[in-house]
Amino acid sequence: MASQKFFDYFLLHVVFNTYKNLFSHSKEHEQPGQNNVVDDESTLGILEKALLRTIQDIDSEFTQAHTVLLVFIDFLTFPSDFQINFCMQEALKNEYISGSTAIVVLWMNGQILVGNLGDSKALVCSRKTHFDQENEGDLVTTLQAKELTMDHHPDRDDEKARIEAAGGVVLVVGVPRVNGILAVSRSIGDIRLKRYGVFAEPEVTGWRRLSIEDWYVVIGSDGIFERMSPQDVCDILHDNKDKIDSSSSLADCIVHNAFRKGSGDNLSVIVIPLRQESPPSLEHNQQI
Template sequence: MEGEKVALLLVTFLCSSCAYEVSVSCMMVYDEGGASAVFNSPECQLWDFSTAIKNGTDNCLVATHQGRRKYQEDRMTCYPRVTVPVLGEDGVEEASVGIAAVFDGHGGKEASEMASQKFFDYFLLHVVFNTYKNLFSHSKEHEEAGQDSLKFKVDDESTLGILEKALLRTIQDIDSEFTRAHTVLLVFVAFLTFPSNFQINFYMQEALKNDYISGSTAIVVLWMNGQILVGNLGDSKALICSRKTHFDQENEGDLITRLQAEELTKDHHPDRDDEKARIEAAGGVVLVVGVPRVNGILAVSRSIGDIRLKRYGVIAEPEVTGWRRLSTEDWYMVIGSDGIFERMSTQDVCDILHGGHDKENKTTIDSSSCPSSLADCIVHNAFSKSSGDNLSVIVILLRQESPSLDYKQQI
């Protein structure tokens, strides 16, 4: 009975807060097929997470530019304040989480488009269902122990663990759905066009060879209660710009304050030792065609989509940093597609945010002269330095006030 009371409590809370409902039959659908199955099942309610998005985007700045490419294949999403259910001592409570993601498409926009459209809903659904499971597990422990109280022993780790799991499952679901949908589409078109099995196989090979199937990198940042988590697959980057003060060695007596870059991600390039080992174990090869590529084709070793290379070791499993607590000196989180970093270092990006000094080129970067926002300023600088790729960046203000950073301060 106690477990039933707790389950009822969850459903009531979710219904009163955001109109969510988890039925036993829908939970079975979820366990069998994940988020995509839930959204397409008559056993489940029509899920709408729009009410979970709270107003206020001041601390989430975005900018994108097609650059010198023929097409714009980058996609972004950023929701700095999203209400999610979490398990508290008295049952389910509300908490706020920030979500930002950049998807850098290649070979077409289909994969990045699907990822950006589905990530938010799939992520929230995974959070709801796993919070329900967490509550049910705790209630069962209470029932077996013969406890009447509904007080639960919970901590931040359980909530953060659910968010991390939701991130990983969301990428997995999107990749699976994209792969399934495009494989079915190719087979269907092949069947209509070429009836014989030989011709179908020939058509499939031609379709794959001519890059009819796209792919996308993905980088996602979550932040909650002063902590951040980064999940990455591909070669986009996430970094933190933190305020650092130190003595100027060249001018004794001067104290220099700047925003120092800390890169939080490692690129998934095919020649990275661990990535190369996986590719070769799967029967693939790493060939240098301008840059190292899987089978001489793909310049990243992890991605959403890229169906033709999945059997050669390309995976859609994000590398996750683990939750990190922010300090009072951390001012900006930056997420950017690889076009941003084609001609700029991570420190260059932080210098732009600082309005600092580009020592290598002996030029001052003045963010006040850039269009609109700090994010626009980064894109503007990347383009002016002749980056040849699509350019997309999200700048997250980790502190509400702007940092006071004079380039040189006298002691």
């Protein structure tokens, strides 16, 4: 449901905040004959705010919190404790108790912004040229991984502090889990654990300008990285980029490698080529 709702909510918030920005600008700086415009810096801020609001709205709908109505009435109004408790009871009554991680990459004018909650990852594979000392000093080119996200695991110091402050505990059941149940500390839904510090606030990287050395952006679910590191993923892309021509085959290679290495979790990955030397289309594969 979250992916289906994302674009609707996101577009709503982009349009609303754009008009809000224009209206505020016209009131403060209006001069005869002057056109009101939204510059690039303002647009980046609008997109970031829209992303945060969109995740909140999806979580609200997923847990039947009904705060969408409040958003239309007053964008500065937040639900009271009574409203939250009432909506939680409604969600539990309707058995809306599951949850989901979320990761979003926005790309505009050569810059990207990543919003993440849970344990999916986003990374950039960047070209690095160096001398190979083990092979007679030959000049070699590799792809180096740079992670753009940090996993929200319950044993991370700041996440654990929030959980414990809310009355929850972090227990190791195979892996660290909130109250011995949930292996992530932020998620959409998971209504039973919201009172114990699990919430749907994404961690945002801030806008990052892509360089000419950045070749791929990769977004993957936790199953991809269960048996492989981010560097393993970039190595797969480097080793296979000249061997295949299918629009989805680079993503296929990553999924197949994760499966062969024994990953038993959801295997979903998106590969976005950034350079002309790479296939121009967005590559995607998923295996459950």
